[in-house]
Amino acid sequence: MAGRRRSIRAKIFAIILVPVTALVAVWAYGSVITVQSGLELLRIRTVYDNVVVPAQGVIDQLQAERTLSAGFLGSKATLSPELQEQRQQTDAAVSRLEQVSVQARDATPDAMWGRLQELVTYARGLGSVRRQVDERVLTALEAVEHYSAVAEVGYQVYDRLMITPDIEFIQQAKAVILISRAREVMSQQSALLSGSLAAGRMTKAEYDAFGKMAGKRKLLYELGVGQLDADLAAPYLTLNSSATYRTYSAMENEVADRVVANRALFSGALAWRTASEAMTVAVGGLVGEGSQEIADRALPVARTTLYRIGIAAGLGLLVVALSIFFSIRLGRKLTAEMVGLEEAAIELADRRLPAVVTRLRRGEDVDVSAETPPVTIPGKTVEVDHVANAFTSVQRTAIEAAVDQARMRAGVNKVFLNLARRNQSLLHRQLSMLDGLEQQVTDPDVLDKLFGIDHLTTRMRRHAEGLIILSGAVPGRGWRTPVALFDVVRAAIEEVEDYLRVEVTVPHGPALMGPAVTDVIHLIAELVENATIFSPPHTQVFVRGEVAARGFALEIEDRGLGICADEMEQLNAKLAEPPEFDLADSERLGLFVVGRLAKRHGVRVSLRSSPYGGTSAIVLIPAELMAEGGAQEYPAESMVPAQPTPVLALTPPPDDLPRRVRQASLAPQLRPAHQQPQEDS
Incomplete structure (x- = not known):
């Protein structure tokens, strides 16, 4: 199966489209990636203000509530108003986190948002822990662990802060999280x-837990500070060399190593609390400043990234636009050249060559050089120039071939006409001689043979006239006076070999104008002969005629095998508009002659399937060819009855009846030339 055809313009557009599309795709991909990076940096500020800061507020309140709860569990005092107020502050921080985090939902990664919701859920579930604290069911260490588990969820929110693929930004954020x-x-x-x-003492479990906490704190702090860049690490290095850090670190080591006794520990309770609070506040302040610094860094980076992508996008778009412009311009130029070639080909095929052929058919002389001007296409490329030169040569060859073919066809037509005229003359002489012999011979056997030769000669004359028709000339026979269509049909049937199988049903009144008689006889004879040839010999062929609204209609019907639909459609097309005669197509010579004759007089001939399986030929003779007053009246003995005996008698009549004469049943106009009335020509 052939592929779908495409125009040159479409193919050129496809060639241009591939690289341009690739260029646009690369430009769009780079732009999207860069814009996405810039937008992600801008999202950091939104997430920091609406998630990180309020989440840290919840963690700070949890840490404060945890410290007060542990102090309450270690003492014997009743529940203090300070702890109750702290619980309210924790709940308020959780409510605020719920409210403001909604504003950053779209900018927050899904994993981070999931942990955030877990933090809210766990913080809302502190009621059971608080009841156990109030009922002193928990120890101070257990309460610390419960609150620490909730705070851990909050730090997992920070761990999933993966908004940007910027490695440097992620590293600094992770370092701050470690310090936090x-x-x-x-x-x-x-x-x-x-x-x-x-409580006034530390249990072994509390000593062990404190020692683990001290080791974990040092590891996280050192890792975090070690990963910060110089600007962010400077404040921590300053803190590390301060008296606050040295005091806190020394006391942390003493407690972790169990160097001090409980008595010494509790005698310095105020110093412990002061150092711990100072260190916590100092680190917390630095963590907040570091987080703010990182968030602030994202804004100029994002703006710079967006500025760069704006410039890059503009330049890329300009390059793409220029590429498209020059590609389209080049494509249009090449397309215009190809369209010029196409128009030249169409002009040759649809206008100049048919005009040359028409002139040749009329017998005019054609100047090949004048009819084959060179194909000129402005601005053509080398390849198109070669094609144009080749096309110029092709069109000259085509017109030369048309001229030669026309000359050859004219020569063949002259040969046809010359031979046909000679045969026609000889056949006319032969018919005259046969008529004379038929008048002189009295032997029935000899007379029957002469009738057979007469009938054969009549058919030969029709074939000779067929050659004249093929050559484009007009047969010499003709009449001036109208002839009855009944007689026209009978004369046509007499020119058919198997005429005995033909049954005629044609009214006597309608008549045909004299100039069309010869051609209509020939036309009907060809159709009737086809019907007898292409139907079984034991069947009949029916010829029916009747007056129609637009003239006179004849139907020739056989009882043969019929014609397939496709072939019948082709034959009807040739009958409606007969093509040039093809010497190689001699099988349908009779139908070609019918088409020529029908076109000459405006007669419509069409084939259709017969209800009996055969084929029916419908001949519509236009009203312009019908005689208004009918045919000339002739003696009754010269007319043929509606259901006649055969025109040619194969057995002699009895000695007591008038002897039949060849063609005596025909109207005078249709008799041979030597028997024609004086007005015939």
């Missing part, structure tokens, strides 16, 4: 010591 976790451990230490100080 170290601060959380410091808060845990402070809470644990708060319970121990209130």
